[in-house]
Amino acid sequence: MTDSTVPTDTESVGRNGKPRLRGWKLFLRDVVVIFVIALVVSVLIKTFLVRSFYIPSESMSDTLVQNDRIIVNQLAPDLMHLQHGDVVVFKDPGNWLTPTPPVEQNAFAAAVDWTLALVGLSAPDSNDHLIKRVIGLPGDHVVCCNELGQLSVNDVPLDEPYVSLPDGSTDVSKDDFDVTVPADSLWVMGDNRYNSKDSRYQQDTPSRGFVPLEDVVGRALLISWPISRWTWLDNAPDTFRGVEQGAASE
Template sequence: MAEQHESGVQGARGPGEPTPGNDSEPTADTRSARGGRASSRRRDAKKPTTGWGAVKEILIVVALALIIAFLVKTFLIRGFFIPSGSMEQTLELNDRIFVNVLDGRMSTIDRGDIVVFEDTQGWLPEAPRTAANPVRGALEFVGLFPDSSQQALVKRVIGVGGDHVTCCDASGRVTVNGEALDEPYLYPGAAPSDIPFDVTVPDGKLFVLGDHRNASADSRYHIATGTEFVSEDDVVGTAFVIAWPLDRFQFLHNPAEVFQDVPAAGGQ
């Protein structure tokens, strides 16, 4: 009788099962199945975003752009439109300028700076009411369009807190703390002032004049009403560039040489 061995039962191997002694080696069928799943995952990953998903992405990008523009306008840079000739020829009618908002909040405002400030004292006549353009208003609000507000002014700082500012000396010039100013930025042919004045600027205030003195209702014109000084708190910022029109593009600089010999307040 032949000897029998207890070797157990081993049925036939189905498709894709590993062969004995080589459990880690996949069969062709196994590799095909895995490759199919990987290809499916790659196809899913490459599917373009469509429908509502694409709309959401666009809305998120637009919202982020508006938020960034608003933050830049509020804390860094703000655009303004020049509606008059009071600062000619430095700034001309219809120029678009940008101001450094940080200078109005964190830095010292210096003599010679061109500043934009809010009209809190009624220097400007009440603006006529016109139909609002909601689109333009929204773009101005977030900083994507220059501010066309009629309640802001732009002038050059001539005196700061403590300065004694007068006009005119024997040569018709403005003096600050006893030092006469030679002002190369004045409109050609315009006198430094056709109105005599003698003021001392309070602390925290500014005495401002337009570069086109004959066409500027500036600090001189408001002495009689006691509103001649601009509060530093009303300053939006200092103008640093003419951005439009392109043929007028230029950076604006403080003419420090005009004021370099002016003694400190109280030192004249």
């Protein structure tokens, strides 16, 4: 007579005398646990550390081109100070962007996009953000252009190798300006200087062309897609060498 309490080859008896799962059931449980842990970790990373954005325009060309995907470090500026030359993503400070209607998606595509956005692999809100290069930090005096067509920060003229200009143009800005950056704000410009609606052209908005630090989402670290354009994004330290000393001497 078979004893019904004897465990099968896919079970073992636990301390309470009840059968314990083994084999495929245990494997399935482990997979679910690992998936949940990975999902939670991904959400935490996306919320507090890094996230992905795509580039919707050519305003940062040739550094960034349309449809590039970038990884953004969200620890800046709260836990990591921003520096001259950093490429930053920020929320619209007010009336910089023209309102656009939401993109219509079928239910499946919307669900996939929502899931990828949850873990930071998609950026459906990229069109609600801007990306530019930090030219002026709080207290900086930013002027353009000198007799050589250069921009200067704290009386230090800049040699900007990342700037894209139309053929025949030598001035790094089509329009002159002279501003002093207020506290807790930035002056930002696109690398595609003749095709960027940046701080220069937002001086009649509520922010007067400056970006409040509280609106900064983070600093762009690298181009993650397409693979052929994978590269780290630096802040052109040679360009801004000496600018801090200029600011300190004022």
